[in-house]
Amino acid sequence: MSTTAPRRRVRRGSSLGLVAWLAGIVFFLPIAWMALTSLHSEADAATNPPSFTASLTLDGYREFFGSGGGASPWPALINSTVASLVSTLCVLLLALPAAYALSIRPVRKWTDVLFFFLSTKMLPAVAGLLPVYLFAKNAGLLDNVWLLVILYTSMNLPIAVWMMQSFLAEVPVAVIEAARVDGARLPVILARVVAPIALPGIAATALICFIFSWNELLFARVLTGVVAETAPVFLTGFITSQGLFLAKVCAASLVVSLPVLAAGFAAQDKLVQGLSLGAVK
Template structure:
């Protein structure tokens, strides 16, 4: 009777895993379908892309990508892509340099009222960006920083810093205290502890934090739309140029969206292992 019961439980568990696996595949397909449709639309002509109902079997080509890269006389996307890369990489670097010492002070050597400090960091994300847009615009205009890449980098740093502090603090809280005590006994100072001990231990968490901050910076539109025009224009702002009063250039817009999404997708695939480790760091005690 016990053998039968164990076999039934094992069979039920196996069926449950199969069901969850099929459910995960179904969810993945549902999320991937819009991306696949966007890529397919980018290969159609404007007439086929605007057809209703859509023409799935329409002829394919690269006209949308040629138009995006300016071969048809349009504006080149390279300045916008370079600006987005500069802002994303610079702001992410600044965020990590500021978040690591702050997280150390809130987890490894917690200061008085560290929980209130963490809540304050989180509360800054509760304010809608549009609520602080006017003061930021007036400051940029009065200081001559409108259409400036470095102003965007500073704003993106302040925007992503609370998230980075929260994530890094949770990673550092799981570092064994004995490792840090051994380093102090050996005479290691704080910069050495941070650079040679803590950073390697929580490297997956730092990678996950950096990737999330980079994606948030790369996709940010509202601040860039208001504070930039030509010199510091970012890729999301450049995409809005395909929606004009003459109509929506759907094939070109889909081609541009595919190209703009590729850097983030490539970074995610390159850091996939570290990202999974970082997001699951500390989940199992």
């Protein structure tokens, strides 16, 4: 009996590890397929079934970056970067004190406040599209990247407050009380006490807000034109009446996905810590 239980645990751990690897491979296959297709010529990419022995080329990437006389993707990439980074920074600056008030210094009926924040995400985005468009038109903000910053900040703020409230609830109150006894004011407590302790949770929240902002298409498609065009809107321009250029689309999709993949890879340790914060005490 003493040797049977450890063997069962080893077998169970091996089975779970195998399932995890299989799940990872399944999720990775579409990205690998897209990367392989982007390295084929348009003729080879259009074959059905696809040819795995076809010669590789970088023509799809050259055409995406405008070597064939097409539009340059750099303005769209820069717009997406500015809108995503600035809105994420604004969300963190606003969500941190709000989450502090709802967790460490709870207000009355704070659960109702959180549910109100979450209820704002239940409204279909298309339902608010016309009012936002009319406001932007009357305010002269159409095709303006700063309008996207304001929209992405307001769209991501409720979920950021919800997430960070659970993270900040795990900050020891004794540490905050000690800082308050030493004469630290609220901005100092937030910046030098609360933020370093809740850094994994803040990083997880920032990454999710960045991904949501980077991938947003509906408002960017309607409210922008040429000046403030974002990367997802730029991708829709590859679907034309002339047909779908599969290799070029895959190359463009991979390039547009790289910032999100790089951010997730760089912050993967903080992301895991943040998403598991409070799970084990």
